[in-house]
Amino acid sequence: MEIGLAVGGAFLSSASNVLFDRLTLKECLDNAENLIEEVNYKTLRLKEKLEDSIETLEVLEKKIGRLRFQKHFGPSKEETIRPSTSLVDEFDILGRHNEIEGLVDRLLFEDANLTVVPIFGMGSVGKTTLGRAVYNDEKVKNHFDLEVWFGVSEPYDPFRITKGLLQVIGIFDRKVGNNLNQLQVKLKENLKGKKFLIILDDV
Template structure:
């Protein structure tokens, strides 16, 4: 069947899509065809369920009775859609040879991986001690003119460590003791005053929010909550540089006590300039610090001096990460389970380093390509969640199962889902 042939080359196609436009287009067409097939299945299931319910009211208990209720138009419509989908899949299968895609069969290799947590480890912060101390000093100091509110912007490119710096300072004991209350909210690209206000109130947890609360009611509650309090608020990943919208939002915070602070993390210099007050610009890590960070994660359970070949290649890979902590940690975390130098060299020689970034770091694309096909599908599915969404493991696993993304193999499907989740988290 066409699907078996397509599935056999899926892993190879996903690995090549970043460097081969034809393969990328082929994958897009395959996804569209699979979506069409799934929609067709849902349409048939819906019609069968509808007829079953109607049949119960009409005392039609036999399957043959239900079949008689299906119209010729429905059968003809389904037949045409099915034939079109099968024809598309056959065409895609015929292109496999022209694209040079190779079949891959066999069991899924389980790599030994060290699990990580979402907590920030202070010992894992490299080359940022000066920035940490500077930011803490700014938060603990009060404006000489008695200004109630100060905004500190942390500016830098994606992956340079803005959010990590903010988290370390946010959780610092001196900072905790200095402020009456704290709140953290990830703003992201889609600016929404209602969502921001509600999110901050939920962080502060001082009011019982009602479903029917409108924006004005929420803003009144937030002002009341902050009134007379010395607060620290972090607005993470801000993209919106519309001054009027920012000014409206800032007016919610003027009720606080003297010394209240807002930390804003952003990639955009225009956002930092709009905030006016104070700014910290994060530079990329030096080559020496980059290697120290990479080495900590890639050689977590071994001495790099005992693996000179891996160390030599590792230093070259670390240099390609251009001082970005996110890139360094991502690739190092991926490579720590690979003990063969050839696997490291494949990463070093990859064409992905030379591709336009398009807001996706090459290191992240390399890490994604290293995932087996079944984990790629599960990871991609998580794109339905908004950024910084705190989902539960059981929730995600159930959604994967419901959407047919878990391979059952020889174990309970829930156990397979748990294994998928743990491996993705470890990366």
């Protein structure tokens, strides 16, 4: 009887150890899988951040190259007046999609009836580029009844700006002449009841 109990106890002890070893092994495997998934996720995130950083650096490098070229071979500010156009170069907006989306959201979801969204910054930081990207965004085009792009430049001239906006819209009347008040009244009448976006570049 004692021998039987001893043998039985040894058997139960052996079986218990096997079961414990299996449970421990399963936990180790689960932990290893979780660790691998976490490492893979962090590696993917790091790769995305590195790609974004490399893309931004490449854009900056090419822009610096352009500025150096303009400095040595381009005309001076006094010699030329920079043209303003709404056409956007896809190369110029690489790495700036978050800024563009932020501006688009402000234009589309602003509660006020009349909203002014300024784009601040020093010269050559890409304010015009952001404006062009927003102007040509499909969601913006579908949201507004009318879009107008106009380059202001210096010196600031309200008459020239108002007249230019009317010409771009296609409603300028030569009979009005040089009367600024009449021009502004005409512009207001033609914009009334419409969802419109007017971008004034180089203010």
